[in-house]
Amino acid sequence: MVALFWFTIRQCLRGRRLWLVALLLAGPCSLALLLRNFEPPGGVVETWEAYHSAMLSLMFMAVLPLLCMLYGSALIGSEVEARTLVYLVTRRMRRATVLLVRFTATALVLVALFGVAVLAFHLCAVVGLDVKALNTAGGLSSGQAWQPWSDLLGYFGALPLGVVAFLAVFTLVSLLTSRSLTISTMYIVIVEIVLSSLPVGAQVYTITNQLRRSLATFISRDLLWLVEVPVTLQEELYPVGATGTIPLVMVVLAVMTSCCVLVSRRELAPAKSVRE
Amino acid sequence: MNTAPATSAHGYRRWSGQLSRRRWTWLAIFVAGVRLTNRATKVRGLVWMSFMFAVGSCALFYMLARLEILAGSDEASDMYGLINMFLHVDLSGVKQLADFREVLWRSVFLFMFKGELFWVFVVIMRAGPGLIADDLKARALPIYFARPVTPLTYMMGKWMVVAFFIGMVVLVPNLLALIFGTLTTGGLQTFGQTLALAGDLLITGGGVVVFGGAVVLALSSLSSDKRYVMVGWVAFCLLPVMAQAVLFKVLPDETTSGWLGSVSLYRDITVTADWVFGIRAAWESTPLPREVFDRALGRQSTLVYPAVVLLTFTIGSLLICYCRVVRFSRSAANA
Amino acid sequence: MAVIELDRLSKWYGEVIGLNDVTATVDSGITGLIGPNGAGKSTLMGLAMGQLRPSTGSIRLWGKTVWDRPAVLSRVGYCPEGDVFWPEMTGQQFVYFLARASGLRRRAARTAALEAIDLTAMREYMHRPIGTYSKGMRQRIKIAQALAHMPRLLILDEPFTGADPVARHDLAQLFHVLASQGVDILISSHVLHEVEALTKQILMIDHGRIVAEGDLREVRRRMHDRPHAIRVKVDQPRVLASKLIGLPTVTGLKMTAEDTLIIETSAPEKVYDRLPEMLLAGDLLVREIAAADAGLEAVFGYLTGRGAAD
Known part of the structure; x- marks a missing residue:
């Protein structure tokens, strides 16, 4: 198990994939620099809005799902495709153990990579910014002062939740279909970007919504007015005091249980190669 | 017992017929590529489903034709609402709709074109990433370059494959809808009014074919694993759109009307298409009051930056792809 | 006790039959699994390794079923057919990792990996990425990983493919030595004379059915119609x-x-x-x-x- 764990970590940090990840993560940092360059007019509210809009829309709604899709689809799928899974499932480990070890290792790598990206984005957006002066000129709508470093901690808190939730969903997709990337992309666009932005009750079935709930608890409920949800719906979609942590953990447990059952029941061999 | 004669019994003859010219070898690559890609039922399904855009355009043309007859009547009020919802124009007070047929049709095509772009994104995602990446993975390149195939003809053949599928989404349905609309709305007179539209449709569709094909081909040449190519393509399309949304949200209009407004490639394409279709100029040249079409015009943008961005990406992608293929052909020759 | 027992074993892939109602046993020593392409050899090996689930019937190793019971696999070494690698790994990393995955502790795995690499004469190349290996070297490193955890049973799917004549001879010698030390071997091959040189014990398969089983001379003797x-x-x-x-x-x-x-x-x-x-x-x-x-x-x-x- 330990060998498989380290092997998976090394695989996750392999050259080509890491290049793609670096490019993906460079995008939000470039945006942060752009925003710094073209400073939003006004005071702390506008700067706060720019920071959180970019973090929520770009980092948590686009880059994070894409990263999880890349790694989740490769967790078992790429081994099946390359037929190397045969070496892992013909050892004395149970298939479910193989899956869980690989999932844990991949999730840890993703948390680390995405954590670095969030930190880099934060540094690009905040370092050199006179937050104190901005706060003196006027506070946030709730009357509180903006504390970017404390917000960063909030994002760090939500990060592992987002990683395991997205990774679990995309792992399940990769076990259910051989066209996992197409279906996962459709899922990201239709469910996590479009549906989670629509002011409808079905929004609660998205991971993004649950993450926002957690962030609203970890950081501030002020974040909710960035989502542009009508006030009438706000209580339904984001009830006060309700975090998305428990629902997300439940979802991860349910999805991973399904994954373990699937991986144990299915042969996971590329059919053509074993027909002889 | 095997009674078939041995292979050697068939004899061996050297080819003495004529060979096609070397520059036509791309055609074989194109035909084989299209056949192979088209074998995937999902790609076929996506292409067939893209004809819903033609159906949608025809439905709108039909509605506009009905409105030309029913203008001002009670029956027309629902249709006005639908047209307003899709095309963002309020035609309820407009008499003699036939006089504005061309600009309305242009608006219909632009509306459909924006939807088709999403479909192009999906079709490219299915048909494009494996074009060169699969050859790299299967180490098939020496097989190509052991024949009179040059890097350029190879690239051309591969590009034509993805171009075929993009064209099936963004060109064929529009042209079919135009023909249908012309035939069912006044015949030859309408043909005269809408002839220029066919050219505009070819230019916008062709532009998307060239741009999308070049980018996905370049991405496909960068990795032998089409998984990475696919994620690269998704990120290339999705992240700029999200970034643009943030920029538009937090920065004032005057800041984002310059080059900052061309971060999103989707927007760059629609701005260019808007210019090719001449929507703004066409509406503004009508004697209609501005409130009728104001919402249809959207955010005003200059064409320069989007055009430069699209051109740069197209040329850059083609260059990257060409350099990679030349490198592969040399290493294949060495092998 | 038989090493492998197949009891009315069938495997279907949709409408395609991989194995059809096969009952046979593989005893200790070297057994050659032979048959034309598409006969069902790799299916049988996949079933024996618990990679595939039997459609009907059962397959047992030392009396224990394999599917979803991987404990028994710690005593089995498997060399799959074809180029199945993580090409960026070096030969040593590959063998060491799989020895660890088989349950060997760190130090034991390192020693065992080196021994297996020595047995297959790959020490000279073990620090090179597998992606740069020739076909014969790839074949040998695959056999090394199958040997590293010192299994009691080796299941080798086309192990001679891609190996040059000298390497083939060396591998055949290695299999003889292993068999003499008590390792049971099930080996599939298209190259009949190589299997014949290794063993007279055969399992002949065609169209998913066993057409002959046992000692080759005995099989021939029983063919009265010929x-x-x-x-x-x-x-x-x-x-x-x-x-x-x-x-x-x-x-x-x-x-x-x-x-x-x-x-x-x-x-x-x-x-x-x-x-x-x-x-x-x-x-x-x-x-x-x-x-x-x-x-x-x-x-x-x-x-x-x-x-x-x-």
Whole structure:
């Protein structure tokens, strides 16, 4: 198990994939620099809005799902495709153990990579910014002062939740279909970007919504007015005091249980190669 | 017992017929590529489903034709609402709709074109990433370059494959809808009014074919694993759109009307298409009051930056792809 | 106890039959699994390794089912067919990792990996990424990973593919040595003469069914419908033929060359009994007496209908 764990970590940090990840993560940092360059007019509210809009829309709604899709689809799928899974499932480990070890290792790598990206984005957006002066000129709508470093901690808190939730969903997709990337992309666009932005009750079935709930608890409920949800719906979609942590953990447990059952029941061999 | 004669019994003859010219070898690559890609039922399904855009355009043309007859009547009020919802124009007070047929049709095509772009994104995602990446993975390149195939003809053949599928989404349905609309709305007179539209449709569709094909081909040449190519393509399309949304949200209009407004490639394409279709100029040249079409015009943008961005990406992608293929052909020759 | 037991084992891939109601046993020693392409060899191996789930029936290793019970696999080494690697890994990393995955502790795995690499003569190349290996080297490193955890049973799917003649000879020697040390081996191959050189114990498979099982000579002996052929190289084949023609067990005589006579018989032992006497009586000079169709290739041809021995 330990060998498989380290092997998976090394695989996750392999050259080509890491290049793609670096490019993906460079995008939000470039945006942060752009925003710094073209400073939003006004005071702390506008700067706060720019920071959180970019973090929520770009980092948590686009880059994070894409990263999880890349790694989740490769967790078992790429081994099946390359037929190397045969070496892992013909050892004395149970298939479910193989899956869980690989999932844990991949999730840890993703948390680390995405954590670095969030930190880099934060540094690009905040370092050199006179937050104190901005706060003196006027506070946030709730009357509180903006504390970017404390917000960063909030994002760090939500990060592992987002990683395991997205990774679990995309792992399940990769076990259910051989066209996992197409279906996962459709899922990201239709469910996590479009549906989670629509002011409808079905929004609660998205991971993004649950993450926002957690962030609203970890950081501030002020974040909710960035989502542009009508006030009438706000209580339904984001009830006060309700975090998305428990629902997300439940979802991860349910999805991973399904994954373990699937991986144990299915042969996971590329059919053509074993027909002889 | 095997009674078939041995292979050697068939004899061996050297080819003495004529060979096609070397520059036509791309055609074989194109035909084989299209056949192979088209074998995937999902790609076929996506292409067939893209004809819903033609159906949608025809439905709108039909509605506009009905409105030309029913203008001002009670029956027309629902249709006005639908047209307003899709095309963002309020035609309820407009008499003699036939006089504005061309600009309305242009608006219909632009509306459909924006939807088709999403479909192009999906079709490219299915048909494009494996074009060169699969050859790299299967180490098939020496097989190509052991024949009179040059890097350029190879690239051309591969590009034509993805171009075929993009064209099936963004060109064929529009042209079919135009023909249908012309035939069912006044015949030859309408043909005269809408002839220029066919050219505009070819230019916008062709532009998307060239741009999308070049980018996905370049991405496909960068990795032998089409998984990475696919994620690269998704990120290339999705992240700029999200970034643009943030920029538009937090920065004032005057800041984002310059080059900052061309971060999103989707927007760059629609701005260019808007210019090719001449929507703004066409509406503004009508004697209609501005409130009728104001919402249809959207955010005003200059064409320069989007055009430069699209051109740069197209040329850059083609260059990257060409350099990679030349490198592969040399290493294949060495092998 | 049999090493592998197949009991009414079937495997379907949708409408395609991989294995069809197979009952057989694989005993200790080396067993050759042979059959044409698509016969079901890799399916059988996949089932034996718990990669595939039987559609009906069962497959047991040392009396234990394999599917979803991977504990038994710690005693099995498997070498899959084809290029199946993580190409960026070096040979040593590959063997070491899989030894660890088989449950060996760090130090033991390192030693075991090096020993397996030595056994397959790969030490010189073990620090190179597998992606840069030749076909033969890839084959050898795959066998090394199968050996690293010192299994009791080796399941080798086409292990000779891609290996050069010297490497093939070395591998065959290695398999002999392993078998002599108590390792049971199930080996599949298309190269019949190589399997024949390794073992007389065969499991012949065609169209998903076992067509022959057991000792090759015994299999051939039991094929009553096929007359046995004895090749005799002699200076005067016509004289020998005239003497043989009177024997009731001789069903045919063929001269395939100036000095070669093929005797077709339903009872080869009787012909062998009488031959010395006839040769002496005719004062004939004999250069060779051999069974012309008792080899694996001939038996394979007879049983599968894919070409027969001359």
